[in-house]
Amino acid sequence: MSKVRFFLSVLLSLLFFYGTAQRKKEAVAAPSNLKTTPKLVVGIVVDQMRYDYLTRFSDHYGEDGFMRFINEGFNCKNHHFNYAPTSTGPGHASVYTGATPASHGIIGNDWYDKETDASVYCAGDPTQTSVGTTSDAGKMSPHRMNVTTLPDELRLHTQMRGKTIAISIKDRGAVLPGGHTANAAYWFHGKDEGKWISSSYYMEALPKWVQDFNASGKAGSYKKAWTTLKDLDAYVESGPDNNAYEGLFEGETAPVFPHSTTGLLNKEGDFDLLKTTPFGNSILVDFSIAAMENEGLGQDAIPDFLAISFSSTDYVGHKFGVGSKEIQDTYVRLDRDLARLFEALDQSVGKDEYTVFLTSDHAAVEVPSYLMDQRVPAGYFDRKAVQRNFSEFLKYTYGTEDIVKNFSNYQLFLDHKIIENLDLDIKDVQETIAREFLGYDFVDRVYTGHQMWTTNYTQGIPYILQNGYHQKRSGDVLIVLKPGHVSYSKTGSTHGSPQIYDTHSPLLFYGKGIKKGSTVKRTEIPDIAPTMATLLGVSFPNGTTGRPIPEVLEQE
Structure with a gap:
């Protein structure tokens, strides 16, 4: 083997080992990007x-x-x-x-x-x-x-x-x-x-x-x-x-x-x-x-x-x-x-x-x-008036108020056993009540539990409502007030809406x-x-x- 060929062989070997060592070094260094560890x-x-x-x-x-x-x-x-x-x-x-x-x-x-x-x-x-x-x-x-x-x-x-x-x-x-x-x-x-x-x-x-x-x-x-x-x-x-x-x-x-x-x-x-x-x-x-x-x-x-x-x-x-x-x-x-x-x-x-x-x-x-007072659309949810009107609606439509068990967090919880005893369909009852509330002036929109179960919403108000809807814990009818409308006192701010x-x-x-x-x-x-x-x-x-x-x- 000539001196030139020997020199080239040694040089190639050194380059190979250097490249391998460098790759190993980089491989060892890579885990530093895996996490940050603050105290x-x-x-x-x-x-x-x-x-x-x-x-x-x-x-x-x-x-x-x-x-x-x-x-x-x-x-x-x-x-x-x-x-x-x-x-x-x-x-x-x-x-x-x-x-x-x-x-x-x-x-x-x-x-x-x-x-x-x-x-x-x-x-x-x-x-x-x-x-x-x-x-x-x-x-x-x-x-x-x-x-x-x-x-x-x-x-x-x-x-x-x-x-x-x-x-x-x-x-x-x-x-x-x-x-x-x-x-x-x-x-x-x-x-x-x-x-x-x-x-x-x-x-x-x-x-x-x-x-x-x-x-x-x-x-x-x-x-x-x-x-x-x-x-x-x-x-x-x-x-x-x-x-x-x-x-x-x-x-x-x-x-x-x-x-x-x-x-x-x-x-x-x-x-x-x-x-x-x-x-x-x-x-x-x-x-x-x-x-x-x-x-x-x-x-x-x-x-x-x-x-x-x-x-x-x-x-x-x-x-x-x-x-x-x-x-x-x-x-x-x-x-x-x-x-x-x-x-x-x-x-x-x-x-x-x-x-x-x-x-x-x-x-x-x-x-x-x-x-x-600044002529911006806003208002207050009159709970007593709503309760009075809705009570009359329930009596007229179903003959009883007991069909509703609870109203909280702007959700209505229905008594499914009473609905079954009246030989009614829960989906129909949800929709009927939703339409009733949609007729109230301060309500912007209404959704039913059936919609939350069966529709995959990806944007807007229904998307927000669905992310807050827990199948075992949430209600049957979800009510959204108009923007700027709340159920609260005339002083101070509140929250809770979508x-x-x-x-x-x-x-x-x-x-x-x-x-x-x-x-x-x-x-x-x-x-x-x-x-x-x-x-x-x-x-x-x-x-x-x-x-x-x-x-x-x-x-x-």
């Missing part, structure tokens, strides 16, 4: 938050609250609930299960239970006992939720070594997000106690740090006058402070700042009032930071989960309405509380070691009485594994859990119907 995942739900609260109040936000999400994280601008009813229980369940009520079974805050012939509460569980209070406020568990949550799957993935803590002012805002395997869920029991409590589902007694927090007098320190954080005149993004569309605190003659009546400040043993002020959000952040510190969340390589739900935004919205200066001040203050939470996360876990998402459990409608003002909510991501940017592509509430599951490399919750949002993830 702590934080899920934040802001009760009754509309998407436009981000844009409308943006000039008043600092750099380290909402704007940290906007500037350093990812913003889904066209995010929606894809089911109805849009209320707190279904909202929290859907965010964390990646499913809709059709799958997870939480079809309302309360609903008529066909099996027991009684109303049931989404988080209520009479088999449990209260922990931290002698009242029944702790008799809660997630047993009515049929599927797993994202925190459940993270716990299962880590062989239960990761820890899950869920916290909210409302019990359902903690119980449902925590899922079936949470180490603890805590909620604020106001009344005459002002304590954070739990359920025997999670523990036998409150940890010492919770007992110490309750004994610290922190809740009582927030029983103070509610004045605006900024000058009242600076809140030009809201309506007049004194108007006819807002509710009153006890002892008030006008719904104006400062809210400092004797009933608000000094009423003995009444801590529930904190819920309807921004201070409910502040004490929630205080307790969440204490939980991080005392539970050691995010202190090792095994991911933990902290679920936080801000409820006071909902209470304030219900009382004062989405256009009020009270709601604006609540969000300006919430922005500061979010900054406090971020600061605690930066210090305790490390700025590049945690991942956060923020969304809502539903949005809200403008106060209909305000809309009516209309777009109730479905359009924020979705923000920030932290480890999250891209910087935004999208106007439609995303839906059930997309959150599979997106986070993809980031973490864990199984999707077992009822998931949503899809990951690839634009959000760095690994994509």
